[in-house]
Amino acid sequence: VLLVGRPEVVASAGLPCIEASEVIEMHDDPANGVRRKKDSSLVRAAEAVRDGVASAMVSAGNTGATMASALLRMGRIKGVSRPAIATVLPRPGMHPTVLLDSGANAECQAPWLVQFAQMGAVYSQHRFGLERPKVGLLSIGEEAGKGNDLVKETHDLLTTAPHVHFIGNVEGRDVLTEAVDVVVTDGFTGNVVLKTLEGALSAISSSIMQALAATAEFQANQGPLRAAHRQVYDFLDPETYGGAMLLGVEGVCIISHGSSSALALRNAIRVAADMVRGATVEGLRVAIAAE
Amino acid sequence: VLLVGRPEVVASAGLPCIEASEVIEMHDDPANGVRRKKDSSLVRAAEAVRDGVASAMVSAGNTGATMASALLRMGRIKGVSRPAIATVLPRPGMHPTVLLDSGANAECQAPWLVQFAQMGAVYSQHRFGLERPKVGLLSIGEEAGKGNDLVKETHDLLTTAPHVHFIGNVEGRDVLTEAVDVVVTDGFTGNVVLKTLEGALSAISSSIMQALAATAEFQANQGPLRAAHRQVYDFLDPETYGGAMLLGVEGVCIISHGSSSALALRNAIRVAADMVRGATVEGLRVAIAAE
Numbered sequence: 001v002l003l004v005g006r007p008e009v010v011a012s013a014g015l016p017c018i019e020a021s022e023v024i025e026m027h028d029d030p031a032n033g034v035r036r037k038k039d040s041s042l043v044r045a046a047e048a049v050r051d052g053v054a055s056a057m058v059s060a061g062n063t064g065a066t067m068a069s070a071l072l073r074m075g076r077i078k079g080v081s082r083p084a085i086a087t088v089l090p091r092p093g094m095h096p097t098v099l100l101d102s103g104a105n106a107e108c109q110a111p112w113l114v115q116f117a118q119m120g121a122v123y124s125q126h127r128f129g130l131e132r133p134k135v136g137l138l139s140i141g142e143e144a145g146k147g148n149d150l151v152k153e154t155h156d157l158l159t160t161a162p163h164v165h166f167i168g169n170v171e172g173r174d175v176l177t178e179a180v181d182v183v184v185t186d187g188f189t190g191n192v193v194l195k196t197l198e199g200a201l202s203a204i205s206s207s208i209m210q211a212l213a214a215t216a217e218f219q220a221n222q223g224p225l226r227a228a229h230r231q232v233y234d235f236l237d238p239e240t241y242g243g244a245m246l247l248g249v250e251g252v253c254i255i256s257h258g259s260s261s262a263l264a265l266r267n268a269i270r271v272a273a274d275m276v277r278g279a280t281v282e283g284l285r286v287a288i289a290a291e
Numbered sequence: 292v293l294l295v296g297r298p299e300v301v302a303s304a305g306l307p308c309i310e311a312s313e314v315i316e317m318h319d320d321p322a323n324g325v326r327r328k329k330d331s332s333l334v335r336a337a338e339a340v341r342d343g344v345a346s347a348m349v350s351a352g353n354t355g356a357t358m359a360s361a362l363l364r365m366g367r368i369k370g371v372s373r374p375a376i377a378t379v380l381p382r383p384g385m386h387p388t389v390l391l392d393s394g395a396n397a398e399c400q401a402p403w404l405v406q407f408a409q410m411g412a413v414y415s416q417h418r419f420g421l422e423r424p425k426v427g428l429l430s431i432g433e434e435a436g437k438g439n440d441l442v443k444e445t446h447d448l449l450t451t452a453p454h455v456h457f458i459g460n461v462e463g464r465d466v467l468t469e470a471v472d473v474v475v476t477d478g479f480t481g482n483v484v485l486k487t488l489e490g491a492l493s494a495i496s497s498s499i500m501q502a503l504a505a506t507a508e509f510q511a512n513q514g515p516l517r518a519a520h521r522q523v524y525d526f527l528d529p530e531t532y533g534g535a536m537l538l539g540v541e542g543v544c545i546i547s548h549g550s551s552s553a554l555a556l557r558n559a560i561r562v563a564a565d566m567v568r569g570a571t572v573e574g575l576r577v578a579i580a581a582e
Contacts, residue, residue, distance in 0.1 A: 091494065092494060092497065092498040092501070103431060106431060106437075106438060106439040107439050107440060138483060139479075140394060140397060140478075140479055140482040140483060140486075146397075147397060147479065148397040148398050148477075148479045149398060151479075171483075171486045172482070172483045172484065172485065172486030172487030172488075172489070172490055173486040173487070173489045173490035173493070174490065175487060175490055176490050176491065176493075176494040177490065177494070185483075186439075187431075188430075188431055188438065188439045188442075188480070189479070189480055189483055191431040191463070192429060192431060192462075192463045192476075192480055192483065192484060193463065193483060193484075193487050194463065195431075195462045195463030195464040196463030196464070196466060196484050196487050196488060196491070197463075197487060197491055198463070198464045199463055199464035199465065199466055199467050199468065200467065200487070200488055200491035200492065200495065201491065201495055202464070202467075203382070203383060203467040203468070203527075204491065204492055204495045204496060204523075204527060205495060205499065206383065207383040207523045207526070207527060208496065208499055208519075208520055208523050210383070210523075211519040211520065211522055211523040212516055212519045212520065214519065215512075215515045215516060215518075215519050216515070217508075217511075217512030217515045217516055218512075218516060218519070220508075220512075221506075221508030221509075221511075221512070224506045224507070224508045224509075225503055225506060225508055225509060225516075227506075228499075228502040228503045228505065228506050228509070229499055229502065229503065231502055232495075232498045232499050232501075232502040235498070236494075236495060236498060
C-alpha cells in the first residue's frame with residue numbers, strides 16, 4: 001500500500017508515500033480540478049498507475065475527479081467508447097449483483113450500453129467467479145418492446161452482441177434477486193437505483209427496528225436482536241463492499257464512497273489487489289476487442 | 292360501488308352492475324385493446340365516468356389499457372400535455388411521498404415534467420392535506436447542473452413555474468425521507484424507482500427476519516416479533532395503499548396493482564371517493580390553467 005497526498009497528512013502512517021501538494025476538493029469541478037491541479041493526490045495516483053509505480057488506485061474523494069484523473073492519465077482501453085462505474089449490490093444468500101453504469105455517464109447511447117454489458121460480464125466473472133453471468137437490461141417491463149428509446153435500441157443490439165449472456169429486460173424488483181447477475185443501464189438511472197436502494201435500506205431497517213422495539217419480547221432481548229439486525233444492515237450496506245470499479249480505463253481504479261469506513265477502504269484495497277492479480281483489465285481488453 | 296364486467300362474474304356480488312361483454316387481458320396491447328374491445332369493462336367504466344353514471348373508476352387490470360381507456364373516453368384536462376401516474380410511497384412517521392410519473396410516459400419532455408410537478412403538488416394537497424408540498428426533481432446530485440439533459444432543462448423551467456414550491460433536485464436516497472413531498476421524474480425512471488423499492492422491501496425484510504431467526508431470543512418469541520415485522524411490511528408495502536391516480540384526465544381514475552389484495556382494493560375505492568369529494572380534478576384544472 002502506497003499513500004498519495006500532502007506529506008503532513010500521509011507521512012505519519014508509516015507507509016511508503018508519493019507526495020502531492022494539492023487536493024481536488026469534494027466540491028471542485030472534476031475536469032477543471034484535474035486540469036488545474038496537476039500536483040493533486042488524484043492526478044498523482046493515476047500517474048503512478050500509468051507509470052507502473054502502483055498497480056491500482058483507490059479513492060474515496062471527488063468521484064468525478066477520480067474518473068477524470070483515471071481517464072486522462074491512464075487512458076481508455078482501445079475501443080471503449082465510455083468508461084462506466086460498476087457497483088456491487090449485495091444479495092442475501094448469493095454473490096452480489098453488478099450494476100453499471102452507476103453514475104459515470106448521465107446521457108448514454110445504445111452502443112455504449114452494449115459495451116457496459118460486455119465489461120460488466122467480465123467484471124462479474126473476475127470478481128465473483130461466475131462463468132456465464134446473466135446480463136439483463138434494466139427496463140420497465142420484461143418484453144423487448146418495453147422501455148424508453150435507448151432501452152429498445154440497446155435491447156436489439158444486445159441480442160447479437162458477443163461475450164454477453166443476455167437474458168433480456170429486467171425490472172427494478174429483479175435487481176436484488178437471483179434473476180440477474182449484471183444489470184445494465186445508463187448512468188442516470190443506475191445512480192438513481194443505487195441511491196434509492198441506500199435510502200430504502202435505511203428507511204426499512206429503521207422502521208422494522210422501531211416496530212420490534214415496541215414489543216416486550218424485543219425489549220427483553222435487545223442485545224442479541226440488535227446485533228443480528230446490525231449484521232444484516234452491514235451485509236446489505238453497499239459501503240461495506242468498499243467501492244465501485246471504473247471499467248474501461250487502462251488500469252484498476254476503485255471509487256469508494258466519500259463516507260467510507262476503515263473497513264470499506266480495506267475492502268476496496270483488497271478488491272483492487274484481486275482485480276490486478278486476476279488481470280481484469282486484460283479481460284476487458286479482450287471482450288471489447290472481440291466486437 | 293358499481294361493478295363493471297361480464298354479468299356472470301359481477302352479478303353474484305349483489306352490487307349494482309354495468310354489463311360489459313369483453314375483457315382487455317393483462318397481455319393485450321393497450322391501445323389496440325381499447326380500440327377493438329369497445330364493450331370491455333375498462334372502456335365501459337371510463338364511459339360511465341364520462342357520462343356521470345359513476346364518479347370515478349378503479350381498476351387492477353391492464354395498466355396501459357386503463358390509462359388508454361381513461362384518456363380516450365374521459366379526455367384530457369385542457370392544457371395537459373400528458374397525463375401521469377402518481378404513486379404514493381409510504382414513509383415511516385409521516386404522510387407518504389408522491390412519485391410521478393411512475394410509468395405512463397417512458398419518454399418525456401421538460402414542459403411535461405413541469406406539469407407533473409404542478410399536478411403532483413395538487414394531488415399531495417388533496418390527498419394528504421399538505422398546504423405547500425415540497426416538490427423535488429429526481430436527479431443524481433443536488434446541484435442545478437447535475438443530471439441528464441432532460442433534468443437540467445426541467446430544473447430551469449421549474450424555478451419559475453407557478454403553483455409549485457420547487458426545492459430543487461433530490462436524489463434517490465431522499466425519496467423516503469422528510470426532505471421532499473412530491474418527487475418529479477420521467478415515467479421510465481419513476482417506474483424503475485417504484486419497482487426497485489418493491490424489490491428492496493422484499494429483500495431487506497426477509498434478510499432481517501432470517502438473521503433474527505438465527506438467534507435463540509428470536510426463536511423463543513417468534514410470534515410477537517414476526518407480527519411486529521409484518522405490521523411494518525404491510526405499512527411500507529405500496530400495495531397496501533391501493534393504487535395510483537392517473538393525473539391529467541377529466542375524471543378520477545385509480546390504477547391498482549394486478550396482484551392487489553381485497554384491502555388494497557378497498558383502499559383504492561376509498562381514495563377514489565376522497566378525490567371526488569375533494570374535487571381534485573377541479574384543482575388540477577386550476578393549476579394547469581394558471582400556466
